[in-house]
Amino acid sequence: MYLAIRGKTVILTSKKARCLWLAAATLCIVGLLAWLWASQIWDQYYDYLPRSPNTTTGNIYYLNIHGRVVYETLKERSRRENWDFWAMAVFCSGMALGGIHTWIMGRRQGR
Numbered sequence: 001m002y003l004a005i006r007g008k009t010v011i012l013t014s015k016k017a018r019c020l021w022l023a024a025a026t027l028c029i030v031g032l033l034a035w036l037w038a039s040q041i042w043d044q045y046y047d048y049l050p051r052s053p054n055t056t057t058g059n060i061y062y063l064n065i066h067g068r069v070v071y072e073t074l075k076e077r078s079r080r081e082n083w084d085f086w087a088m089a090v091f092c093s094g095m096a097l098g099g100i101h102t103w104i105m106g107r108r109q110g111r
Helices: 014-048 074-110
Strands: 002-005 008-011 061-065 068-072
Touching: 014 061, 014 068, 014 074, 061 074, 068 074
Parallel strands: none
Antiparallel strands: 002 008, 061 068
């Protein structure tokens, strides 16, 4: 199987295709696990964050969780947003690799 990328020919053997599929599956699983961890952070914040702003502790950042308002610190907000972002980024990377694998294997089957 030959695949042309930017004028160069890349040979994709079945071993390389299997490695690509394995990388895609691993990224998707890790992304889903990270997303589950991020949802646990949301639940944890719902339980213990104060319901009114407190400037002495730094809980001044508004967070609406299904109609319930809690106030978090900048550090808590950064932690939550980072987990949400990276979980989605890792999962989408895995999906993109899976799409590339499917596209390459579909071209391979067509020949």
